[in-house]
Amino acid sequence: MKLGLDGSKGAYLGIILLGVVSLLGDIVYEGSRGVVPEYLKFLGATGLVIGLAGGLGDFLGYAMRLVSGFLVDTTRAYWFFIFLGYGLIIVIPLLGLFPSLEIVIVLVLLERIGKAVRAPSRDTVLSLVSKGVGTGKAFGIHELLDQVGAILGPLIVATLMFFNGSEYRSTFAFLFIPFIMLLMVLVYTYKRIGQKTTDATPPRTEKKGRLAKPFYIYTFAVLLNTVGLIPYTLILYKASQILPTQQWIVPLIYLLIQGVDAPAALLSGYAFDKVGTRILVLPFLLSIFPPLFVTFDASLGMLLVAAVIFGIVLGMQESVYRAAVSELSPVSSRGTAYGIFNTAYGIGFLISGAVYGLLIDLAIPFSVVLFYAVVAQTVATTLLLKVRPTPKKEQQT
Numbered sequence: 001m002k003l004g005l006d007g008s009k010g011a012y013l014g015i016i017l018l019g020v021v022s023l024l025g026d027i028v029y030e031g032s033r034g035v036v037p038e039y040l041k042f043l044g045a046t047g048l049v050i051g052l053a054g055g056l057g058d059f060l061g062y063a064m065r066l067v068s069g070f071l072v073d074t075t076r077a078y079w080f081f082i083f084l085g086y087g088l089i090i091v092i093p094l095l096g097l098f099p100s101l102e103i104v105i106v107l108v109l110l111e112r113i114g115k116a117v118r119a120p121s122r123d124t125v126l127s128l129v130s131k132g133v134g135t136g137k138a139f140g141i142h143e144l145l146d147q148v149g150a151i152l153g154p155l156i157v158a159t160l161m162f163f164n165g166s167e168y169r170s171t172f173a174f175l176f177i178p179f180i181m182l183l184m185v186l187v188y189t190y191k192r193i194g195q196k197t198t199d200a201t202p203p204r205t206e207k208k209g210r211l212a213k214p215f216y217i218y219t220f221a222v223l224l225n226t227v228g229l230i231p232y233t234l235i236l237y238k239a240s241q242i243l244p245t246q247q248w249i250v251p252l253i254y255l256l257i258q259g260v261d262a263p264a265a266l267l268s269g270y271a272f273d274k275v276g277t278r279i280l281v282l283p284f285l286l287s288i289f290p291p292l293f294v295t296f297d298a299s300l301g302m303l304l305v306a307a308v309i310f311g312i313v314l315g316m317q318e319s320v321y322r323a324a325v326s327e328l329s330p331v332s333s334r335g336t337a338y339g340i341f342n343t344a345y346g347i348g349f350l351i352s353g354a355v356y357g358l359l360i361d362l363a364i365p366f367s368v369v370l371f372y373a374v375v376a377q378t379v380a381t382t383l384l385l386k387v388r389p390t391p392k393k394e395q396q397t
Helices: 005-034 037-043 047-063 066-076 078-097 099-131 137-165 166-174 175-197 213-227 232-241 251-285 289-295 300-327 331-361 366-384
Strands: none
Touching: 005 078, 005 099, 005 137, 005 175, 005 289, 037 047, 037 099, 047 066, 047 099, 047 331, 066 078, 066 099, 066 331, 078 099, 078 166, 078 175, 099 137, 099 300, 099 331, 137 166, 137 251, 137 300, 137 331, 166 175, 213 251, 213 331, 213 366, 232 251, 232 289, 232 331, 251 300, 251 366, 289 300, 289 331, 289 366, 300 331, 331 366
């Protein structure tokens, strides 16, 4: 069975088109992420409600990928789930039309569910497209374009809020424009590569390939890596603590993370195609440092260093971590593989957020933080080095 699009030119076209779709999607939903907490507060939400809504949304965004991944492999309806998942982004422009706290929370959760619905299918299609040019490079290019949207979105929304006097309804309504552009590009992408990627997948009647031991070892290694990495939200939280009169710097630190993420994803993607999963030793070891810089008498300079290192790790998580899944799973079960992987990834950040948040609140000694971070990444790296990719012949069944 021949996988991927015909020729490297067709492969690059598919990669770039999928990247532009993600770019436009990020302009809409990443643009709203910095405004939604304040909007919920405006509607009467307490800090607890805002925190629970955000945490539940992120958990659903990862955990439900297990279900959607299984459905993708069962039905092979990759493009149906891609269209449905991206279509749910429409709830973001609708936020300003419903000045009800309960309805807005439901809409925010629906957007996260939409991401869970589309991600396994999109990543599976991207892995099929990339067969002519390398999965690492494909996921790196895709993440680069994705992060362009993640930077443009907050900048656009911040500019709108500045000029319209922080009026939420018109700001959210403006996001209909990139959403409509997203749908247009998605339809065009399907017309150009939809049938070819569908032809590259096994028929529904063909038995699903088994996910082998290396995949589960790898997923557990990534889970431990994520458990030991402090989330970006706590980097920003620490920044807000030490800069009480300069809060405008905090979102700039977030933009720094996004800015580092993009080139890190692209460069690591090229490296992955050269050396394989062993390139992941680098982000695993780098993950030790952000929690140390954040918890050890953090200054602005130390937080900026933590943000840069976190951005490098995040860029590799969003590119080569995902690319490795395609090297460790057969096509017929790849949606399930991405669902399991992303669920573990989400659980890891849920645990790390709770652990590091508690360590910061209780002012736990630096030595304890150092021990926790080093042990987590040492065990994760040891497991990673045991991983051997699935033979190509098995991947194509």
